[in-house]
Amino acid sequence: MADPQQALCAHFDRYLALDEAERTALKERSRVRRLKKRGFILQEGEVCRSYTYVVEGCMRMYEVDEKGVEHNLQFAQENEWIVDIGSFHTEKPSSLFIEALEACVVVCIEHADLLHLYTQHPKFDRNFRVIIEDLFVELQQRLLRRNASNAEQRYAHFVQHHPGLAARVPNVHVASYLGVTPEFLSRLRAKTSKR
Amino acid sequence: MADPQQALCAHFDRYLALDEAERTALKERSRVRRLKKRGFILQEGEVCRSYTYVVEGCMRMYEVDEKGVEHNLQFAQENEWIVDIGSFHTEKPSSLFIEALEACVVVCIEHADLLHLYTQHPKFDRNFRVIIEDLFVELQQRLLRRNASNAEQRYAHFVQHHPGLAARVPNVHVASYLGVTPEFLSRLRAKTSKR
DNA sequence: CTGAAACCTTGATCTGGATCAAGGTCATTT
DNA sequence: AAATGACCTTGATCCAGATCAAGGTTTCAG
Numbered sequence: 001m002a003d004p005q006q007a008l009c010a011h012f013d014r015y016l017a018l019d020e021a022e023r024t025a026l027k028e029r030s031r032v033r034r035l036k037k038r039g040f041i042l043q044e045g046e047v048c049r050s051y052t053y054v055v056e057g058c059m060r061m062y063e064v065d066e067k068g069v070e071h072n073l074q075f076a077q078e079n080e081w082i083v084d085i086g087s088f089h090t091e092k093p094s095s096l097f098i099e100a101l102e103a104c105v106v107v108c109i110e111h112a113d114l115l116h117l118y119t120q121h122p123k124f125d126r127n128f129r130v131i132i133e134d135l136f137v138e139l140q141q142r143l144l145r146r147n148a149s150n151a152e153q154r155y156a157h158f159v160q161h162h163p164g165l166a167a168r169v170p171n172v173h174v175a176s177y178l179g180v181t182p183e184f185l186s187r188l189r190a191k192t193s194k195r
Numbered sequence: 196m197a198d199p200q201q202a203l204c205a206h207f208d209r210y211l212a213l214d215e216a217e218r219t220a221l222k223e224r225s226r227v228r229r230l231k232k233r234g235f236i237l238q239e240g241e242v243c244r245s246y247t248y249v250v251e252g253c254m255r256m257y258e259v260d261e262k263g264v265e266h267n268l269q270f271a272q273e274n275e276w277i278v279d280i281g282s283f284h285t286e287k288p289s290s291l292f293i294e295a296l297e298a299c300v301v302v303c304i305e306h307a308d309l310l311h312l313y314t315q316h317p318k319f320d321r322n323f324r325v326i327i328e329d330l331f332v333e334l335q336q337r338l339l340r341r342n343a344s345n346a347e348q349r350y351a352h353f354v355q356h357h358p359g360l361a362a363r364v365p366n367v368h369v370a371s372y373l374g375v376t377p378e379f380l381s382r383l384r385a386k387t388s389k390r
Numbered sequence: 391c392t393g394a395a396a397c398c399t400t401g402a403t404c405t406g407g408a409t410c411a412a413g414g415t416c417a418t419t420t
Numbered sequence: 421a422a423a424t425g426a427c428c429t430t431g432a433t434c435c436a437g438a439t440c441a442a443g444g445t446t447t448c449a450g
Binding site: 150151152180181183184187 | 436438
Binding site for chain 3: 170171172182183186187189190
């Protein structure tokens with residue numbers, strides 16, 4: 001398998017491409033980790049120490065409410081980021097969990113390292129700005145959909161726009177991501193599959 | 196009333212403070228606009244041409260679904276930004292409306308001008324990155340709350356965290372922002388006020 | 391191989407919030 | 421000062437989706 005850090009460089013190249021110095025800095029300031037299925041890189045009460053880039057595998061970020069019910073906020077597959085940005089920047093305890101849904105290979109950048117990259121190589125400011133803007137737009141649309149569409153429409157949208165995830169992730173997690181119970185999602189699936 | 200562009204400079208100074216050259220550039224590349232109540236700066240089908248910073252007044256951004264129902268995505272009061280980032284960057288038609296809820300004074304930065312600021316003065320990359328990160332965190336928490344809390348809890352949270360808005364904005368709009376009908380919000384208010 | 395845990399489904403029932411309908415109070419316009 | 425439209429409330433009814441309960445299948449650690 002190719003070099004995970006190389007994959008990360010390639011990811012940035014899709015924005016404003018990195019030069020040699022920036023690549024080197026990025027490799028020095030990041031670290032490859034291998035996670036096994038059901039491994040956590042963040043648990044409630046801990047500070048989220050790193051921006052995590054998924055090179056291989058699939059992860060989820062979720063919150064557990066006072067009744068003990070999990071609420072999936074985000075999935076991350078190959079070439080996607082996962083991090084509790086709030087906790088990362090304030091260095092305060094997170095209320096979220098980040099868990100590997102499969103064995104994963106990820107690249108992590110810790111707080112001090114990212115600050116270093118930002119100040120030494122302003123291109124990272126630029127690239128992360130653009131990356132987060134895109135994520136922001138996506139999130140806005142999810143919130144709009146949550147308010148403007150019913151469960152059936154939201155599920156249909158999910159399957160259409162994330163067929164990979166729909167096939168890869170247990171339906172319990174999809175249900176939680178969409179904001180419905182697993183039972184109700186099961187009924188929706190039964191209904192739509194017989195068409 | 197003070198210079199609106201000065202207010203915008205002061206806003207940036209709360210992040211990485213601007214130097215003289217950056218202030219000058221910002222003033223050259225932005226434009227003050229006055230809007231009257233119910234004036235639009237964006238309508239469905241148009242491209243969102245500018246990042247808008249509210250100096251005085253209050254605005255909302257919303258979508259209209261196929262049944263004609265409005266869904267408020269965001270409010271912006273004094274010292275807050277409002278923009279359809281997706282449409283702004285892609286320069287494709289927006290599906291959103293941005294409307295003044297009161298007479299407003301705003302400062303606008305158009306696409307070409309913002310690009311200019313980004314490339315000539317990288318500090319804007321940095322500052323907007325941080326601004327959007329903060330907005331992103333807020334939005335994530337709204338989505339989590341939407342899925343994890345009921346209408347009563349969401350309304351209580353809104354009143355507690357945005358007392359200004361709750362007093363300023365008609366309840367119809369608050370209801371839509373929270374994802375409930377105005378009728379139901381009215382009942383919630385009746386219930387909680389008699390405690 | 392075996393047992394426990396994770397996952398999916400289906401049925402019966404319940405409920406938070408939507409929908410429909412009507413009337414009442416303000417502001418703003420004419 | 422009347423009239424229009426925006427806003428809020430309250431009642432009656434309905435329904436999308438939750439909850440509770442049970443059984444069945446797959447997965448995987450020991």
